[in-house]
Structure formats: structure tokens, C-alpha cells
Amino acid sequence: MKVIFLDFDGVLLTLSDYVRLAKSGLSLDDLCPSKAVQNLFQELLARTNAKIVVSSSFRIGRTTAELETLLQSWGCSNGHVLGRTSDMKTRGEEIEEWLKQREHTHMDVDRFVILEDDVFDLGNMLPWVVKTEFEVGLTQRHVDEVVERLNDD
Numbered sequence: 630m631k632v633i634f635l636d637f638d639g640v641l642l643t644l645s646d647y648v649r650l651a652k653s654g655l656s657l658d659d660l661c662p663s664k665a666v667q668n669l670f671q672e673l674l675a676r677t678n679a680k681i682v683v684s685s686s687f688r689i690g691r692t693t694a695e696l697e698t699l700l701q702s703w704g705c706s707n708g709h710v711l712g713r714t715s716d717m718k719t720r721g722e723e724i725e726e727w728l729k730q731r732e733h734t735h736m737d738v739d740r741f742v743i744l745e746d747d748v749f750d751l752g753n754m755l756p757w758v759v760k761t762e763f764e765v766g767l768t769q770r771h772v773d774e775v776v777e778r779l780n781d782d
């Protein structure tokens with residue numbers, strides 16, 4: 630199984646989405662990735678068939694099912710959310726912990742990548758990061774890099 634550890638802010642949501650929200654006076658619930666980012670993310674999932682583990686702070690206070698519903702409301706119809714990382718350590722440690730726990734289950738993780746704009750607390754997990762920028766979010770270059778990393782066998 631292929632897994633994408635997914636941050637939302639800086640990957641799916643960008644500075645301009647927050648600016649647009651602030652100007653519109655709408656609530657945080659009205660946040661939504663741009664159509665371009667939605668399409669790129671759909672392309673990424675279609676090309677890799679990867680499952681999603683949410684490492685974004687959006688995971689806090691939301692169940693796995695609620696996170697999947699949220700992603701689907703953002704146009705990510707083929708997004709299957711497998712789980713979310715815990716909220717106790719650094720982001721790198723939380724991802725490591727999630728992977729360790731899966732070693733003892735039937736859900737074998739063959740390959741994974743970490744889509745993230747903030748890499749300061751990724752520690753040992755840095756080699757698996759595909760880094761985005763908060764101002765731009767997911768681009769075609771990132772999609773191609775993740776596809777290459779997950780599909781290369």
C-alpha cells in the first residue's frame with residue numbers, strides 16, 4: 630500500500646485561499662482549495678492509488694470519516710483517508726509512530742511520502758518529504774515528484 634501523509638495548509642490550501650476567505654467575511658468552514666489544486670490532487674491520487682493519512686492540524690477534533698468527508702467536499706472524490714497521526718509529539722515523531730503501529734497490522738505500507746510546507750519538525754522523516762510552499766501549494770512539479778517516488782519499482 631502507498632500512503633501520503635498530508636498537510637492541508639500549504640499543500641491544498643494556500644495563502645490566497647485564506648486571503649480570499651478574510652476578504653469575503655465567510656467562516657473557516659467555507660475554506661476550499663482552488664480548482665487548480667483540487668484537480669492536481671485528484672490527478673495525484675489517480676496516478677498513485679495512494680491512501681491518505683492526515684498529518685495536518687485539521688485532524689485535531691475531527692475523525693477519520695469527517696476528514697474524508699471534508700476532502701470530498703473539496704472536490705477530492707477519490708480521496709480515501711486511512712487515518713490520522715496522533716497529536717503528542719513533533720510531526721516527524723507522529724508520522725514515525727503511525728508507521729510503527731502499522732507494522733503489526735495487515736496494512737503494509739510499501740511506500741510513503743510526506744506532503745508538507747513546514748519541515749522544521751520532521752526530523753528523521755525529512756528524506757520522505759516533498760516540500761511545498763504556503764504561498765503556492767501543490768503544483769504539477771510536486772505531483773510528478775510524488776508519482777515518481779511512489780510508483781518507482
Ligand SMILES: [Mg+2]
Nearest residue numbers: 636638639746
Ligand atoms: Mg502546513
